[in-house]
Amino acid sequence: MTRLQAGPSDADTTSMSRARHAAVGALLLAVAAYVVLPLGEGVRGWAYEAIGVTAVALGGWGVRQQRLPRRRGWLLVLSGFALWVVGDLVWDVEQLVLHLDLLPAPSDAVYIAGYVLLGAGVLVLARARRESGHRMALLDAAIVTVGVAVPTAVFLIVPAASDSTLTLAGQVTTSAYPLGDLFVLAVLARLALTPGASTPAFRWLVAGLLSTLVADIAYQVGTITGRFDDSVWMDLGWLLGYVAIGAAALHPSMRTLAEPPPDRAGAPSSRQLAVLTAASVLPGVTLLIEGFTGRTIAWGVIGAGIVVLAGLVLARMGTLLDQVQVQAVQLAALARVDSLTGAPNRRTWDHELSRACAQALDRAEPLALAIIDLDHFKRYNDAHGHQEGDRLLRGAVAAWSAELGERQMLARYGGEEFAVLLPGHDLVSGRELVDALRRLTPGGQTFSAGVAAWEPGTEPASAVAAADAALYRAKRSGRDRVEVADRPTADIATAVMRGMRIVVQPIRDAATGRVVGHEALTRFAEPGDVRERFAEAHALGFGDLLEAHAIRSAVALPQRPVDQLLFVNVSTDALTSERFWDALPERLDGVVVELVEDARAVDWSAHSGHLDRLRARGARLAVDDLGAGAGELARLLVVRPDVVKLDRHVTRGCADDDLRADLIAMIVGLADASGAQVCAEGVEAPADLERLQAVGVQLAQGFLLGHPEPTWAAPQPDPAPSR
Known part of the structure; x- marks a missing residue:
């Protein structure tokens, strides 16, 4: 036993x-x-x-x-x-x-x-x-030791070494005791710090x-x-x-x-800082004592101590800065990496996708991307537990990453979805590579994937949307497969453009009722929300061309009044596309470009170059739907528009709402200060028009003043509404 x-x-x-x-x-x-x-x-x-x-x-x-x-x-x-x-x-x-x-x-x-x-x-x-x-503690111990060494040398070692009543051996022995104490203090500080x-x-x-x-x-x-x-x-x-x-x-x-x-690693404690501060001021205190007591000042000892202390403090500051920089790099790396799998996260993917598109354009090479979704991952989690599910995700990332090249990137897109960036690959080679990854999925599991190619001049998001659509087609087709996105063809874009027509709605002087301009509005053969149709076109990769075609069609309308302004709409997505600028008319004299605000917060300062390009072609600028988007006053400050268009939700009902009227009056004051006119949209009631006139709105647009029509409105004013 x-x-x-x-x-x-x-x-x-x-x-x-x-x-x-x-x-x-x-x-x-x-x-x-x-x-x-x-x-x-x-x-x-x-x-x-x-x-x-x-x-x-x-x-x-x-x-x-x-x-x-x-x-x-x-x-x-x-x-x-x-x-x-x-x-x-x-x-x-x-x-x-x-x-x-x-x-x-x-x-x-x-x-x-x-x-x-x-x-x-x-x-x-x-x-x-x-x-x-180690290094920080060593520097702290050195600061304490040097700080204490100065008064020790001045008050103990120098007097003992210069005592003429002692023999040389006696002077050395007497000096050895404070030196021994300094040695013990140095190692004690090293231990304590x-x-x-x-x-x-x-x-x-x-x-x-x-x-x-x-x-x-x-x-x-x-x-x-x-x-x-x-x-x-x-x-x-x-x-x-x-x-x-x-x-x-x-x-x-x-x-x-x-x-x-x-x-x-952490910041020094308050006690540690107090010790370091006290040690740092000891040479100065020693100098004061020497001066007040009338002693012969040991300039050499005190000066050397102060110089050494300054060097040690600078070295400590440098070490602290190095530590902060290392921690900053580590934090930045953590912010860009998925904590579970170690793969780049969604933020890194967005950044690298934009960079890859720019490189593909510069190098004139193809760029493919893929969206991967592990099949039945929730079922796997329920059957094996979340720990096994996490292990599967980590194992899949490790297996797929080992197959990818140096320029290619695998990122965790969210949940069990992953995204793959494939520079230098077209749809065919990209699909082959992703299919090879599918066969490497560990644990006998499978995935569905969609592969798409980025087209130069289009938005990166359009390629992601196309890959995502292909992914869901793969899942609907039975999973465990890789589908290639249908590339938007010229025929599709042409068909949409052929079914598009332009109507114009008059914009009138709010005081006189005289027509001063028209807004060009797009209509499609198939019924539906116009904004959604443009959003779909952008997702499919030709929204920029569709917007340019709408502007060209509006400018080319026959019998356009030469003394009236033509208002057209442009999105920030189109402004960032070179294809849009290539398809835009060279001259935009008499055209007011309305900058459309969407649900996203737009950094308008990043588009200042695009705005300058519009002005260079003769266009005036307007901010559209003020009061509906996220940017609001930032658009006024950055764009410096010629016209400010109030959203219909702000103007409608202002006759009976003093708060709305006060808000409109404030916007009119800001516009006047910058030299811009204010145009109220959605005017449908005579009382609202009167209130808008009263607060200083110069232009008005709405069903009360004219419906969208295929032809230009007569320039003379309609009968004034009864007051």
Whole structure:
């Protein structure tokens, strides 16, 4: 029978915790007794040694009990403190037994060796935590060290090195102590500022080292200034340092102190910023103290410290900027990639599709695209679970991407739909490649796909719509197949254009009723919404040609009045097509181009070049249906139109609606300020016309003033409506 090895029970753990607390508590009571009780000099000295030996021994026992995989750092730290305990014993012998007054003395060598071991141990612990934020922590530690080094050098090292009463060996020894403290401070800052868990053992270790450093500096300042007070309060800092180190090594959390932290990046804490700020101003404070006390200012030391600090701060700023740039790149990459499959997302697809169309035009090469839909994916999810469904999506992307070339792109279009961009492929080769992808679909699954070719001069969306239509034809035909889109032919476009006719509706002066222009309106042989017919034509790839044909037909209407304006409609989709400009009449004198706003938010500033091209051909500009679209006032500011046409939903009923009338009056004021006229559409009631006249509207159009007819309206005014 195999016997299982059990870890320590809860009772054992509780017992060990109580023993640990009891040991630390006993040491703290001993320190309190040392400070408070009136002990003799000899007894006090041996009590001091006993507390130090006990604390270091308990720490060594704790390291041995924990059986650390990385315990070299802890052993070096404890060895450094152990050497200080030995140094204290040697110093007692020198002072109390041998009555020696030497500098350097044997105890000095032991003390200085303790600094080396202690600093090396803390450095080992710090380097074990360096995997996250290594460079930043190193720079922060350097800033703290250099900041503290300036006053240390000015007030401790320089006076000791220049003390003429000491021998050269004495000067070196006296200077070695503050240098040792700086070394320990540097590695302590390195440890404290490196990302990692702030465990109880970590806090005990930092507290012990800080307590020791404060006592050291106080002792050195007292020695150099001649105001050294050999009292129990001076010993308190060193004794608390011994106890804190022993407590740190005893605590179970010391196992994780030397372990690398999880990778995490974040802004420095407020405490860390406070430490860095304090260290940065220390050279300036040192200079002020030197000046106020009348001391000889150590310009070289302070100046060098300030220069080094400035360089370190700049290096830290550079590192921080590099980190921010890396994170910005990572965020940008995440924004362009589907988080589940790793494939480019819909946003990236839209961007790359436009870029591919531009490249295909520049290189005069074909461009095909495909829309893929996994067959019965919902059924697969219901049968196998969403995790398996996600695994299928990831596996399909991996298999398909491996088959595609460097210039080709697979993107997740949405849900179980994917889009493929195939530069350099026509319909035939594009279909063959997509069919090869179909056979690579993992898990025995299939997909349906539609392939379409982009035609130069047409909108990219038309090719996507054609591929999508082919996809649904593939699904209706039984799935697991690839269908090719029907390319819009010249015959289809010609048939639509042949069934199109132009009618004109008069636009009258609102005050006099005189006809000042006509709007050309398109009608088709088949009944239906005209805007939908144009939208279908754009989706099929010839909407731009249809709009140009409508304008040519309107301009060519016979017996067109030369003293009247002709209003025609143009969409932003047509403006972006070079085929539209090629088919447009070269001169548009007397023509007012109404810029149609749709449900999309249009960036009119991006069309400023197109507007200039219209004006160059002699056309005037109008914004159509103001009050119905998303752009509204932005169109007025960017387009700077000659005519502003109010949407029928704004004008209708204005006679009985003061708010509508006030809105119209505001628009009239804006138009007047820019030199534009206002034309009210949809005028059907005499009362509305009167209200429009009253608020300053100059032009009017609607059934009240004339219906769309195949012929031009008579120029004379109709009988004025009764008032």
